Amino acid sequence: MSATTATIPERALARGSAYRTVVAPIVLGVAMLGLWQGVVDGFGIEQYIVPTPTDIWHEITDNLGSIVDGSVSTGLNALIGLVVGALVGILGAIIAGVWRIFDTIVAPLVAALAVMPIVALAPVLYTMYGADKETARQIVAAVAVIVPVYINTLRGLRQVRPVHRDLMRVYAASARQQQLAVTLPTAAPYVFTGLRVASSLAVISALIAEYFGGPIGGLGKSITSSAASSNYALAWAYVFGAIVLGLVFYCAALAVEMFFTRHRSTP
Structure with a gap:
């Protein structure tokens, strides 16, 4: 009886948490779309200025295959950039954590990467690696990922x-044991925070890089060509694809974090 009674507040709290994290954002999103539709229709705003959600939805359904193909192309470049940038950032941080002099040396480089404009970097990389290669887009995504992860x-x-390091020394733990038992578990939440931020940046950077050349394909190129032909509803449909792609990357990074966190906390 007492055990059942004790679970009631927990269930209520879980339902409230689910409402805040799932239901409330959906309701807000639907309300915003309805307001968008009402404002455009009510004030007679032309489609070339702001298309309605229904116009955009029609373009999404009519061009779903093209949107998926563009998402795959952009997503692959973003994924490669995310993996490479994350590995470089984590490895560099580990080296800097062991040798402070390394951190001092690379600090100006990290600061330069943080403020480097992608619009200037992409054309240079296309010239270096060729406009028919995806390499430039992958490098742009990797550069954007390195800084937050590092x-x-x-x-x-x-x-x-x-005090934790001293305790490990008292137990005569080796440097490797100290890293595995204390340093890495402490740093893990910060690493995953950097990866969550970097996951969205990788998609944004790969998308922007497509505006400045490279092979035909990808959401960025599709948005540019649609807007150039004054098909703004279609351009917004590709923007919707980019939003979904960014959410997929962010949710995937969050899922990986939750998996490792649960795995570590399981006895």
């Missing part, structure tokens, strides 16, 4: 308290 990982590595 900074967050390095911060996490430096969160270990001295």
Whole structure:
């Protein structure tokens, strides 16, 4: 009886959490779409200025295959850039955490990468690697990923308290054992935070890089060509595809974080 009674507040709390995280955003999104439709129709706004959600939806259904193909092309470049950039960022942070002099040396480089404009980097890379290659787009995505992953990982590595390190030394733990038992578990939440931020940046960077050349294909090219032909509803349909792609990357990064967090906490 008491066990059943004790679970009631927990169930109510779970339902409230589910409502806040799932139902409430959906209701807000539907309300915003309805307001968008009402404003455009009510004020007679031309489609070339702002198309209605129904016009965009018609373009999505009519060009679903093209949107999926463009999402796959952009998503593959973003994924390669995310993996490469994350590996470089994590490895660099580990080296900087062990040798402070390395952090001092690369700090100006990290600052330069953080403020480097993609619009200037993409054309240069197309010239270097060829306009018929996807390499430039992948490098742009990787560059955008390195900075948040490096900074967050390095911060996490430096969160270990001295008393915990001293305790490991008292137990005569080796450097490898200290890393596995204390340093990496402490840094893990910061690493995943950097990856969540970087997952969206990878998609955005790959998308923007497509505006400045490269092979035909990808959502960025499709948005540009649709807008150039004054088919703004179709351009918005490809924008919708980019939004979905970004959400997929973000949710995938969040799912990986939840998996490792649950796995680590399981006895």
